[in-house]
Amino acid sequence: MIPVRNDKEIAKMRAAGKALIEVFRTVDPLVAPGITTLELNAEIEKKILSLGATAPCKGYHGYPAAACISVDDVVVHGIPSLKVLAEGEIVSVDIVLKLDGYHADATRTYAVGKISPEKQRLIDVTRRCFYNGIAKIRAGARLGDAQHAIQMTAELAGYGVVRAMTGHGIGTQMHEDPTIENYGRPGTGPLLRSGMCLAVEPMIAMGDWDVRIDRDGWTCRTADGLPAAHYENTVLVTDGGCEILTE
Numbered sequence: 001m002i003p004v005r006n007d008k009e010i011a012k013m014r015a016a017g018k019a020l021i022e023v024f025r026t027v028d029p030l031v032a033p034g035i036t037t038l039e040l041n042a043e044i045e046k047k048i049l050s051l052g053a054t055a056p057c058k059g060y061h062g063y064p065a066a067a068c069i070s071v072d073d074v075v076v077h078g079i080p081s082l083k084v085l086a087e088g089e090i091v092s093v094d095i096v097l098k099l100d101g102y103h104a105d106a107t108r109t110y111a112v113g114k115i116s117p118e119k120q121r122l123i124d125v126t127r128r129c130f131y132n133g134i135a136k137i138r139a140g141a142r143l144g145d146a147q148h149a150i151q152m153t154a155e156l157a158g159y160g161v162v163r164a165m166t167g168h169g170i171g172t173q174m175h176e177d178p179t180i181e182n183y184g185r186p187g188t189g190p191l192l193r194s195g196m197c198l199a200v201e202p203m204i205a206m207g208d209w210d211v212r213i214d215r216d217g218w219t220c221r222t223a224d225g226l227p228a229a230h231y232e233n234t235v236l237v238t239d240g241g242c243e244i245l246t247e
């Protein structure tokens with residue numbers, strides 16, 4: 001069952017989204033060659049707590065950090081470490097926060113210094129996947145409409161849609177119904193209703209979509225070692241479309 005939020009709950013989702021925007025405002029200038037992903041995570045956690053929010057990823061099924069920080073071939077769930085970001089890499093910063101009982105979830109993939117045109121195109125297309133996907137979201141649409149638009153955008157650009165990881169509903173829990181695959185057929189899947197909250201998050205690989213999980217049980221990498229990008233926002237379904245709560 002996909003929860004439909006009332007006005008009071010939507011106000012809380014908006015407040016959580018605003019807080020997460022604030023967190024990314026502090027992340028943006030920090031991403032540069034020389035910083036470790038652990039240092040970046042510490043700044044993120046500090047900012048989340050300073051806003052009166054909490055970082056629900058920390059401790060989630062034993063996950064050890066506030067944020068997921070995924071470099072180059074790491075698609076998602078990169079664990080912050082002593083790894084130093086280097087010029088030419090791309091890094092996805094995935095942050096969830098909980099404020100007053102409600103969650104917001106967003107991801108940005110950043111260029112570390114100067115990157116290749118190939119990597120920049122991957123970042124740009126992944127972002128376009130998100131926008132083309134949410135352009136299909138409105139009350140009365142089917143989730144498959146959005147999923148299909150994401151898939152078409154990625155595959156027409158020659159990229160792979162990661163299958164093993166998905167977006168999700170979000171609200172009082174970090175992960176709620178529905179599961180949002182980044183591929184699908186128009187006219188299929190759950191009917192969207194005004195007041196539903198969704199974390200839409202295309203994870204797009206430069207090469208093949210197959211992934212492997214490291215021995216740490218979290219780090220998810222492309223099997224072929226090519227880079228991947230990730231773009232995510234929490235959105236609210238409305239009658240005429242949707243409202244992005246995290247940008």
Ligand code: MF3
Pocket residue numbers: 056057058060061063067068077094095096105199201
């Ligand atoms: N932001 C991730 C998601 O969309 C959650 C990361 S898993 C965690 O599902 F363990 F880090 F919380």
Ligand code: CO
Pocket residue numbers: 105167168199201232
């Ligand atoms: Co998410």
